[in-house]
Amino acid sequence: MKYYLGLDIGGTNIKTGVLSSSHRLVYKNSFPTRSAAGENAIMEDICAECAKVFGMYKIECIGVGCPGDKDDANVSIVAAGNLPFRDLPIVRLLKERFGVEVYLENDGSCALIADWLAGAGKGCTDMVEITVGTGIGGGCVVNGDLMRGVTNDAGELGHFVIDPRGEKCACGQKGCFEKYASATALIKQTRAAAQKNPRSVLAAESSSGVDGRTVFNAYAKGCPVAKRVLAKYAKYLATGINGLDYIFAPQYISLAGGIMNQGETVLKFLRPYLLHPQKVGVTTLHGDAGVIGAALLWKFKKYYLSLR
Numbered sequence: 263m264k265y266y267l268g269l270d271i272g273g274t275n276i277k278t279g280v281l282s283s284s285h286r287l288v289y290k291n292s293f294p295t296r297s298a299a300g301e302n303a304i305m306e307d308i309c310a311e312c313a314k315v316f317g318m319y320k321i322e323c324i325g326v327g328c329p330g331d332k333d334d335a336n337v338s339i340v341a342a343g344n345l346p347f348r349d350l351p352i353v354r355l356l357k358e359r360f361g362v363e364v365y366l367e368n369d370g371s372c373a374l375i376a377d378w379l380a381g382a383g384k385g386c387t388d389m390v391e392i393t394v395g396t397g398i399g400g401g402c403v404v405n406g407d408l409m410r411g412v413t414n415d416a417g418e419l420g421h422f423v424i425d426p427r428g429e430k431c432a433c434g435q436k437g438c439f440e441k442y443a444s445a446t447a448l449i450k451q452t453r454a455a456a457q458k459n460p461r462s463v464l465a466a467e468s469s470s471g472v473d474g475r476t477v478f479n480a481y482a483k484g485c486p487v488a489k490r491v492l493a494k495y496a497k498y499l500a501t502g503i504n505g506l507d508y509i510f511a512p513q514y515i516s517l518a519g520g521i522m523n524q525g526e527t528v529l530k531f532l533r534p535y536l537l538h539p540q541k542v543g544v545t546t547l548h549g550d551a552g553v554i555g556a557a558l559l560w561k562f563k564k565y566y567l568s569l570r
């Protein structure tokens with residue numbers, strides 16, 4: 263049996279996992295990202311965790327998934343959203359320290375690879391992964407291969423416009439898909455509805471703070487305001503899903519990200535608006551998709567090594 267180490271670096275937590283060659287996660291761990299302490303401190307934590315894992319398993323190689331921009335050779339993290347990384351040569355640093363090959367990819371592509379090779383998209387020649395989080399990301403498999411684009415970062419699924427007169431997006435456009443269907447957008451919609459309906463269950467649930475789960479908690483308690491928020495949100499999300507369905511005509515569309523832990527509840531709200539409801543599912547790997555995808559990056563090593 264061979265073992266592969268996957269790292270999923272997020273703004274709040276860093277997850278690690280060891281995947282066996284039979285795609286079984288034999289080890290997993292998670293620790294807080296010390297963003298305020300800076301990139302050196304985060305790298306120290308990562309190296310300490312890797313050293314521990316290398317003491318437990320004979321690791322073939324390391325895969326790293328991270329949000330944000332990579333350099334053209336996929337060896338450095340140029341900038342990463344709310345993480346304090348600036349041109350961090352993470353591939354070289356880990357390679358020098360642990361003496362194995364290291365591969366770097368963005369978190370959306372890692373989720374796609376996990377669902378395609380080890381999840382519900384197994385065997386698909388064409389699939390789309392939509393990761394719904396702070397923003398919306400993901401990726402596509404087209405004709406049995408990862409779609410990369412000439413700039414090597416195709417799959418920014420959050421930035422096609424669904425309302426040209428809509429909200430301004432950080433990317434410079436107006437009305438991007440992620441402005442309406444990300445977890446950030448759902449939280450904003452939840453907050454607005456709670457303020458407008460101060461006596462609702464949703465308002466009571468929101469009183470101690472709003473996150474992606476608040477509206478689902480209120481809905482579970484029978485709140486009609488929460489039901490309206492979810493129906494409206496689902497319509498936005500379905501608009502984007504249908505657009506991608508038309509463009510890529512995939513066999514399967516996988517939805518990932520924290521909100522998708524709600525599983526069937528999300529699908530129930532989405533179905534009435536979907537073009538092909540039977541094609542759309544939530545990831546079966548949930549919180550593990552990031553580490554599994556990172557641990558599977560070696561399968562594309564020819565591609566990554568060709569970039570260097």
Ligand SMILES: [Zn+2]
Pocket residue numbers: 420421431432433434435438
């Ligand atoms: Zn945008």
